[in-house]
Amino acid sequence: MKDAKPHRHRFRVIIQHAVWLYHRFSLSYRDVQELLHQRGIEVSHETVREWCIKFGSLFAQELRHREPRRGSRWHLDEVCTTVDGVRHWLWRAVDEHGFVQGIVLQRHRDTDAAKTLLTTLLGEYHVPEAIHTDQLQRYGAAIQELSSLVQVGHQEVVSAARCNNLIEQSHRPTRRQERQQQGFKRKKRTQEFLNLHARIENLRHHSRTSVPAETRRINQKQAFQTWSMIAAGVA
Structure with a gap:
C-alpha cells in the first residue's frame, strides 16, 4: 500500500x-x-x-x-499571498450567500488580472444582477471591457464596510491553510489545492x-x- x-x-x-x-x-x-x-x-x-x-x-x-447555480450578486476581492517567496494575488468571488464561486491565483493586481477573474466567472455562471468590489479601480476598468457586464450594476464599498463581510470571511480558511503549510510553494499546485479547498468549504x-x-x-x-x-x- x-x-x-x-x-x-x-x-x-x-x-x-x-x-x-x-x-x-x-x-x-x-x-x-x-x-x-x-x-x-x-x-x-x-x-x-x-x-x-x-x-x-x-x-x-x-x-x-x-453545485447548484447559486446567487445573482457577485462579491469580489483580492488578497496578497506569497508563492515560493514571490508575491501573488489571490482573486476570489463569492455570491450573496457566501458560497465561493471562483478563486484565481495571479501574479499581478491589474486590469488584466481582474478581467481574468470575471471571464472565469462568466464561463461558469449567468450574468449577475450586481457586482460588489472594493475600491480598486481595476475592477471598473475590467467590467467596462466585458460587453456582457457593461449594464450590470457595479457597487464599490470600503474594505471595512459590513456589506463586504462575506468576501472577507471567505478569505479566512485560506489564510489558516497558508499558515499550516508555512506558505505556498508552487503556483500550479497552490491553484489546484485552493480549487478543491473552496469546493469543500461550499459543501460544508x-x-x-x-x-x-x-x-x-x-x-x-x-x-x-x-x-x-x-x-x-x-x-
Missing part, C-alpha cells in the same frame, strides 16, 4: 478520506498520516501527498459540476451557520454523502 498506482484504487475509501482530511482541516500530510495510523492504516505521508496531487483536481471538478457551508444541532447534523450527513459519491466515481 506504499505506492499509489492507478490500478490500486481498491483503497478509494482510504484515499477519499485522506484527501478530505487534508483539505477540510488545517492539517499537514504527516498529520493525516498519523490520523490514519491511529485507525490501523499504514501509509506514508508521501503517499498522502501523491493522493492529494493526483485526485484533488478531479474531486474539485466533480464537486463543481454538482450550511453546517457552519447558527442552526439547530439536529439541522446541522443533517446538513453534515448530506455533505458526507455527496463527498463519498463523487469520490467513489473518481478514485
Whole structure:
C-alpha cells in the first residue's frame, strides 16, 4: 500500500478520506498520516501527498459540476499571498450567500488580472444582477471591457464596510491553510489545492451557520454523502 498506482484504487475509501482530511482541516500530510495510523492504516505521508496531487483536481471538478447555480450578486476581492517567496494575488468571488464561486491565483493586481477573474466567472455562471468590489479601480476598468457586464450594476464599498463581510470571511480558511503549510510553494499546485479547498468549504457551508444541532447534523450527513459519491466515481 506504499505506492499509489492507478490500478490500486481498491483503497478509494482510504484515499477519499485522506484527501478530505487534508483539505477540510488545517492539517499537514504527516498529520493525516498519523490520523490514519491511529485507525490501523499504514501509509506514508508521501503517499498522502501523491493522493492529494493526483485526485484533488478531479474531486474539485466533480464537486463543481454538482453545485447548484447559486446567487445573482457577485462579491469580489483580492488578497496578497506569497508563492515560493514571490508575491501573488489571490482573486476570489463569492455570491450573496457566501458560497465561493471562483478563486484565481495571479501574479499581478491589474486590469488584466481582474478581467481574468470575471471571464472565469462568466464561463461558469449567468450574468449577475450586481457586482460588489472594493475600491480598486481595476475592477471598473475590467467590467467596462466585458460587453456582457457593461449594464450590470457595479457597487464599490470600503474594505471595512459590513456589506463586504462575506468576501472577507471567505478569505479566512485560506489564510489558516497558508499558515499550516508555512506558505505556498508552487503556483500550479497552490491553484489546484485552493480549487478543491473552496469546493469543500461550499459543501460544508450550511453546517457552519447558527442552526439547530439536529439541522446541522443533517446538513453534515448530506455533505458526507455527496463527498463519498463523487469520490467513489473518481478514485
